[in-house]
Amino acid sequence: MREWVRLAKVLTDETRIRMLKLLLERDICVCEMQEIFPLSESQVSRNLKMLADAGFLKRWREGKCAVYIADRVNSDGLCKALLDLLADSFNDDEVVCRDRERLQEVVAQQVRVRNK
16 A cells, blocks of 8 residues: 555646656656746656656666656556556546647657757
8 A cells, every 4th residue: 555655646737747747758868847837847847756656667878868757667566557447548638649649749849869
């Protein structure tokens, strides 16, 4: 039960859920997330760290960039089940669609390449 409570606390923030939804689609670095969400670098990093510490994400470095992606392979059973549920949820949500569009713009602008 403690694991449920811990994961539920991480998922109580709409921004973290929106970030996780995008990270189910592709890897995203902190600087790209900053372009998508109106947050400081430290706020973005803190949210991503919470998701990673909970077991939802894997992380690596590309030059100066910290890059994250949803870890549907190595996550424990509960995290994997929640990731699978999220992957099938909110796909037509207006905010999620805007986040996806913004991600496409950020990728096209090569924000990650400029910040390496």
